[in-house]
Amino acid sequence: MEHISTTHPRASINHKCDFCLDIIPAKTVYVKSTYKYDGIYTWKSHNECSVLVTKLNMIEHCDESVTADDFLEFTKEWFDRRPFVIKKKTHFEQIKQILENKE
């Protein structure tokens, strides 16, 4: 897999985050990466989800690409060890809560 580019555009319409699968609302700045792998594809995500992928070293553990399933597995394990995370919030709200609680 070859990384081609990463940009931080402002969403003109709602998108879906390819990591947490929640909505990236229109008008928010998100991460858009383009890769070459059996063709060209783009990967869109919340800034926060992208930060968490780096913070938890997911790429090292996932053999170069992190899928939504990998992301879910990592964050679930992370949430389970942190009782401050309120389970009824959306996945993305939990991620923001983790990032706000500096460790």
Ligand SMILES: [Zn+2]
């Ligand atoms: Zn996300």
